[in-house]
Amino acid sequence: MEHSPVTTNPLIIMLINMTVVFIVLVALIYLIKLIHFVDPTKEKPKPEVEEEEPLVAVKSAPAVSAPPVVEEGINPEIIAAISAAIAAYGFAGTVKAVHILNHESTPWKASAKFNNLQRK
Amino acid sequence: MEALNAFSVSLQAVWNDSGFSAFTPGNGIMILVGLLLLYMAFVKEFEPLLLGPIAFGCILANFPNTGFFGEEMNVMKAINYGITYEIFPPLIFLGIGAMTDFSPLLARPSTLLLGAAAQIGVFVALGGAMLVGFDVHEAAAIGIIGGADGPTSIYLSTKLAPHLLGAIAVAAYSYMSLVPLIQPPIMKLMTTQKEREIVMKELRPVTKFERVVFPIVSTIFISLLLPPIAALLGCLMLGNLFRESGVTDRLSDTAQNALINIVTIFLGTGTGMTMSAESFLRTDTLLIIALGLVAFMGGTAGGLIFGKIMCKFTGGEINPLIGSAGVSAVPMAARVSQLVGMKSKPGNYLLMHAMGPNVAGVIGTAVAAGTMLAMLK
Numbered sequence: 001m002e003h004s005p006v007t008t009n010p011l012i013i014m015l016i017n018m019t020v021v022f023i024v025l026v027a028l029i030y031l032i033k034l035i036h037f038v039d040p041t042k043e044k045p046k047p048e049v050e051e052e053e054p055l056v057a058v059k060s061a062p063a064v065s066a067p068p069v070v071e072e073g074i075n076p077e078i079i080a081a082i083s084a085a086i087a088a089y090g091f092a093g094t095v096k097a098v099h100i101l102n103h104e105s106t107p108w109k110a111s112a113k114f115n116n117l118q119r120k
Numbered sequence: 121m122e123a124l125n126a127f128s129v130s131l132q133a134v135w136n137d138s139g140f141s142a143f144t145p146g147n148g149i150m151i152l153v154g155l156l157l158l159y160m161a162f163v164k165e166f167e168p169l170l171l172g173p174i175a176f177g178c179i180l181a182n183f184p185n186t187g188f189f190g191e192e193m194n195v196m197k198a199i200n201y202g203i204t205y206e207i208f209p210p211l212i213f214l215g216i217g218a219m220t221d222f223s224p225l226l227a228r229p230s231t232l233l234l235g236a237a238a239q240i241g242v243f244v245a246l247g248g249a250m251l252v253g254f255d256v257h258e259a260a261a262i263g264i265i266g267g268a269d270g271p272t273s274i275y276l277s278t279k280l281a282p283h284l285l286g287a288i289a290v291a292a293y294s295y296m297s298l299v300p301l302i303q304p305p306i307m308k309l310m311t312t313q314k315e316r317e318i319v320m321k322e323l324r325p326v327t328k329f330e331r332v333v334f335p336i337v338s339t340i341f342i343s344l345l346l347p348p349i350a351a352l353l354g355c356l357m358l359g360n361l362f363r364e365s366g367v368t369d370r371l372s373d374t375a376q377n378a379l380i381n382i383v384t385i386f387l388g389t390g391t392g393m394t395m396s397a398e399s400f401l402r403t404d405t406l407l408i409i410a411l412g413l414v415a416f417m418g419g420t421a422g423g424l425i426f427g428k429i430m431c432k433f434t435g436g437e438i439n440p441l442i443g444s445a446g447v448s449a450v451p452m453a454a455r456v457s458q459l460v461g462m463k464s465k466p467g468n469y470l471l472m473h474a475m476g477p478n479v480a481g482v483i484g485t486a487v488a489a490g491t492m493l494a495m496l497k
């Protein structure tokens with residue numbers, strides 16, 4: 001049903017509308033918090049560290065002498081094989097930049113990084 | 121002699137039925153406007169998916185004697201019904217919902233305030249429009265351009281000022297495509313280097329329960345409070361529910377691909393069809409485009425100001441740059457926040473944080489539209 005506007009004063013319309021928008025969105029904030037509060041699947045906060053057992057001096061056993069692991073990097077043959085596979089797949093562009101992507105990155109971070117790479 | 125006479129009469133009839141006989145200089149200007157929009161869409165790539173069909177619709181609308189809007193039903197008239205009866209904007213929202221991840225908003229709900237603050241532009245433009253002589257309904261429809269939300273702009277102007285639909289849609293989509301040009305200078309002007317360099321904390325993980333319950337609960341709450349936007353909000357949240365439920369992949373896929381693409385073609389073409397010479401070539405159009413820019417800049421500034429306030433109150437935990445994403449051009453505005461943040465401090469990834477206010481802006485603009493409909497219709 002159509003009716004005439006309550007007011008035509010721009011300032012009053014602005015104030016009423018902004019107030020309503022803020023109230024609705026603040027109410028949504030509390031709704032989101034409520035959903036989080038009642039969420040039965042959320043991870044329970046881990047209990048505080050339990051009382052530590054008193055430290056007892058233990059005679060240390062002689063260390064097993066494990067052979068030191070030496071990081072030698074990737075075998076050049078593997079790099080050559082991967083490069084050949086990429087070339088066979090049809091890649092023929094020139095490399096503009098090399099970026100090392102962090103494997104621990106979240107999907108959102110990865111998306112942001114990818115977005116930046118696309119712009120370069 | 122008789123044959124010659126018949127030939128002459130036939131030629132006369134063909135000429136009289138042709139578009140050339142009724143072609144006006146206004147039609148010519150509007151076809152040029154359509155060509156300019158086509159250039160912007162396909163060469164400059166300003167929102168080509170929408171501006172392309174709008175531009176072509178504008179060209180089609182300015183051919184005389186086509187009978188597109190006559191008594192008989194035809195495809196163009198059917199497309200126009202989709203706009204007149206507000207069918208297309210909610211369907212677009214269905215697709216947007218299926219494409220949107222609400223997790224950043226759910227992880228940090230306080231960013232809803234940034235989405236609300238960015239609506240300041242809507243109301244500044246509303247006041248400005250009334251001051252320059254538009255009536256309250258027209259002013260409300262013009263103001264919503266500041267929300268940077270095309271479907272909501274079309275939805276509201278169809279209800280409040282259908283005669284301004286073409287100008288409002290073109291202004292809204294043009295400014296949305298110009299977000300990367302309009303926002304950064306305002307962002308740099310209103311924030312300090314130190315503020316732009318703030319690195320925000322990682323967001324908490326959001327459970328599937330939260331992601332499924334939020335669209336249902338928010339639809340119930342907002343639709344009961346503001347029934348005029350139940351179709352818009354309902355479709356947005358239904359699309360999101362398809363995405364998050366995990367058991368409706370086919371529906372989610374259809375909503376975010378085939379459906380939204382089909383509806384975009386119809387919405388764009390139908391909107392362009394409203395840009396006839398007699399309805400578009402008016403000084404009002406220039407005013408609407410100018411007011412749209414004011415609205416857009418006001419919205420960006422509003423979000424940034426509130427971002428600065430939140431930065432202060434949280435002891436520097438919030439980077440104010442995410443405030444500008446409160447205008448709802450998803451995900452363009454969030455990308456701009458990310459880009460400006462990265463320029464200030466390489467390695468500062470704001471995208472996930474800016475998506476919170478960005479999707480809050482979509483909800484905020486819909487709520488602003490609903491409030492104005494409740495007050496004015």
